[in-house]
Amino acid sequence: METSLMLALIAFVALVCQWLAWRSNLPAILFLLLAGLLAGPVSGVLDPDMMFGDLLFPLVSVCVAIILFEGSLTLDLAEIRSQRTVVRRLITLGALVTWVIVTCATHWLFALEWSISVLFGALTVVTGPTVIMPMLRTVRPRAELGNILRWEGILIDPIGALLVVVVYEFIAAQNQAAGVGSGLLAFVEILLSGTVLGLACGWLTGVALARRWLPEYLQNLAVLAAVLLAFTVANHLAHESGLLAVTLMGMWLANQKHLRLAEILHFKENLTLLLISGLFILLAARLDMTAVSQLGWAPLILLAVMQFIARPLTIWLSAIGSDLNWKDKALLAWIAPRGIVAAAVSALFAIKLQHQGVDGAALLVPLTFCVIFGTVVFQSATARPVARWLGVVEPPANGILFMGANPIARAIASELTKQNVRVLLADSSYDNIQRARMAGLPVFYGSPMSDYASDRLDLAGLGKLMALSPDNHLNTVACMHFRDEFGFERVFALHSKVLAQKESGTNNQRHKTKHHSAAEQRGLPLFDAELSYGKFASLLSQGAELKTTRLTDTFDFAAFKAQNADRSYWLLAITPEGKVRMKVADQELCPESGWRLISLCKPET
The missing domain is CATH 1.20.1530.20 (Na+/H+ antiporter like fold)
Structure with missing residues (x-):
């Protein structure tokens, strides 16, 4: 041969x-x-x-x-x-x-x-x-x-x-x-x-x-x-x-x-x-x-x-x-x-x-x-x-690193903690860090992209990034930094109102495309295209809450959507094995029986 x-x-x-x-x-x-x-x-x-x-x-x-x-x-x-x-x-x-x-x-x-x-x-x-x-x-x-x-x-x-x-x-x-x-x-x-x-x-x-x-x-x-x-x-x-x-x-x-x-x-x-x-x-x-x-x-x-x-x-x-x-x-x-x-x-x-x-x-x-x-x-x-x-192995990499400890990050991290998912919130704002500590959440005070973090940030058990900063550019930098660590399919970002409108096709924003980072650099877009950072924060300030719903054979995903069509946004799901699956804008995800759905329920009017 x-x-x-x-x-x-x-x-x-x-x-x-x-x-x-x-x-x-x-x-x-x-x-x-x-x-x-x-x-x-x-x-x-x-x-x-x-x-x-x-x-x-x-x-x-x-x-x-x-x-x-x-x-x-x-x-x-x-x-x-x-x-x-x-x-x-x-x-x-x-x-x-x-x-x-x-x-x-x-x-x-x-x-x-x-x-x-x-x-x-x-x-x-x-x-x-x-x-x-x-x-x-x-x-x-x-x-x-x-x-x-x-x-x-x-x-x-x-x-x-x-x-x-x-x-x-x-x-x-x-x-x-x-x-x-x-x-x-x-x-x-x-x-x-x-x-x-x-x-x-x-x-x-x-x-x-x-x-x-x-x-x-x-x-x-x-x-x-x-x-x-x-x-x-x-x-x-x-x-x-x-x-x-x-x-x-x-x-x-x-x-x-x-x-x-x-x-x-x-x-x-x-x-x-x-x-x-x-x-x-x-x-x-x-x-x-x-x-x-x-x-x-x-x-x-x-x-x-x-x-x-x-x-x-x-x-x-x-x-x-x-x-x-x-x-x-x-x-x-x-x-x-x-x-x-x-x-x-x-x-x-x-x-x-x-x-x-x-x-x-x-x-x-x-x-x-x-x-x-x-x-x-x-x-x-x-x-x-x-x-x-x-008992000397690292925990499974099912946990989530949060870029930001603001109210949105604290709300999602608190609900995930209740579901026994490991979380870590990183922020350079001492006020945000202090509020997260008071909520009983593990935190890292500083930028997770810094040289200080490279020596001291413990990523054991963490396998995904959720960039939830109100600054799109900071989210993009975080996604680029952790893309090699977690993989492209495991870095996610919640974008601001301007970016969300642009991606949903609003005509008066299309000319601003040149001012935004390329899609492959800023991470997968979280949740629905219409649910921007500003809208999410506004709903929380009005009394919206995060709730977890378990799907069953009788109450499946179709029933959940029919019941909550105008009342909530579903954000992510947890499989029976404990793996977290994110809701990504414009991508279909069909949760099955036994999955737990975490959703943002709108406040009662």
């Missing part, structure tokens, strides 16, 4: 796997690994070595570098300030504990030489963003725990690669009677090369972005080129130091508060999704099932040691003196899947050691893939139920 056709099929299969993961609420890694096995060792349709030849491992290395940079670009030090000690211990003391335990277990279970066992122990230290990120999206642990796992996964990748290189250099030096000096020299070279180049490229890229040396349409390409340059030059100076370089480069950029990285991060996230999907399929297709079957039951014992001895001990030692409770520690101890970096590095060094005639080197790849498959499959299938049982 032609290479171009095979690449197209890989992309299509990756899309199908991601879609199945979305529909089933299971990690995409499970479907990607299964697809790779079916396409490779089972059917023989896909042969990555024949397809790419000598370009396979350079391609995998570059893709891993891009994935690692995208992950490190999210490492804002403010997120982990309270648990910085735990993360530092995980990537130092914890890595050492895992290394020692896995090394000993490998030596005793598989009768490998100590040198190969030590190398394999270093390989299994890494977890990595390629497996942690998709799993966190499914498990959805508390933000604090998710940040710890994300930081550990990203920072441990270059550290694990560094350990593997040092051990490999030591083995090669022993074979050449060069002593341990070669290994120590390689360690220093990797640290110097990766650190200097990573920080230098990060600083230069930050300066170029801050001083607007590049137009916006070239910034994504420029950052991608800088990442590839830093990775390849660092690897040229010191083998396998490129991962350290791109990690430090991403962390440097992420912590420069004056840089606008949202567009770059969005581009890198899309690119990373494609690369992760393709890499898992390709590397799974390379697996030799015969070599795996020859290992017998010993890999299962090794997996049990890693899951129930090495990882819990690592977490316990790393969390000493922290404010993490036993439930937090239990979830952290449960999640530590191995991913792309372990697979790629094991394949690379296994080939080198086999060429040097080192005994046991041929077992590195099948043993590494057993660990990857075992940890990914077991933890993907069990992490979500374990997290829910422990």
Whole structure:
């Protein structure tokens, strides 16, 4: 089969796997690994070595570098300030504990030489963003725990690669009677090369972005080129130091508060999704099932040691003196899947050691893939139920963030609170905030679009935005700001009287179209076109109230409309599962039996 056709099929299969993961609420890694096995060792349709030849491992290395940079670009030090000690211990003391335990277990279970066992122990230290990120999206642990796992996964990748290189250099030096000096020299070279180049490229890229040396349409390409340059030059100076370089480069950029990285991060996230999907399929297709079957039951014992001895001990030692409770520690101890970096590095060094005639080197790849498959499959299938049982998951994102704490926002939020829907009202008016507090509503004093809010606004359990400010421009800014966070279909705005008249077709307002923001920027229009902010506020001031009505089989939506045609405006609905559905102007929504409708009842005349 032609290479171009095979690449197209890989992309299509990756899309199908991601879609199945979305529909089933299971990690995409499970479907990607299964697809790779079916396409490779089972059917023989896909042969990555024949397809790419000598370009396979350079391609995998570059893709891993891009994935690692995208992950490190999210490492804002403010997120982990309270648990910085735990993360530092995980990537130092914890890595050492895992290394020692896995090394000993490998030596005793598989009768490998100590040198190969030590190398394999270093390989299994890494977890990595390629497996942690998709799993966190499914498990959805508390933000604090998710940040710890994300930081550990990203920072441990270059550290694990560094350990593997040092051990490999030591083995090669022993074979050449060069002593341990070669290994120590390689360690220093990797640290110097990766650190200097990573920080230098990060600083230069930050300066170029801050001083607007590049137009916006070239910034994504420029950052991608800088990442590839830093990775390849660092690897040229010191083998396998490129991962350290791109990690430090991403962390440097992420912590420069004056840089606008949202567009770059969005581009890198899309690119990373494609690369992760393709890499898992390709590397799974390379697996030799015969070599795996020859290992017998010993890999299962090794997996049990890693899951129930090495990882819990690592977490316990790393969390000493922290404010993490036993439930937090239990979830952290449960999640530590191995991913792309372990697979790629094991394949690379296994080939080198086999060429040097080192005994046991041929077992590195099948043993590494057993660990990857075992940890990914077991933890993907069990992490979500374990997290829910422990009670450390974020609440479902059914809640609503209100832009504004004015009378309209307070009335809607109060009625939603009665229906057990989480709400949060944000406003820069202290008078509005004070009145909302007196009504018993949770509030955030300040603009939800501010830098202050980005560090302190807790969005856990919130999945929609209702922009209810009397200022249309402020509503538009809020919708644009939270569109990436919640999604375009989950940001809504109540417009002023002028805008509502314009959208309903009033002739004397049509010429003012040029003075309003584009429809795709200002959020979905709430409620009826004739129910503007001014009319809503006027009705409330005249004594209108919000009421909740439950639909039944005998009193359905048609009956509700017939009964309340001239008496009320229905605003939103709550499904039996607790999901909030907004009434959007000019869109049909047909509530069903069991739904609760919240409506604005006009005052009695």
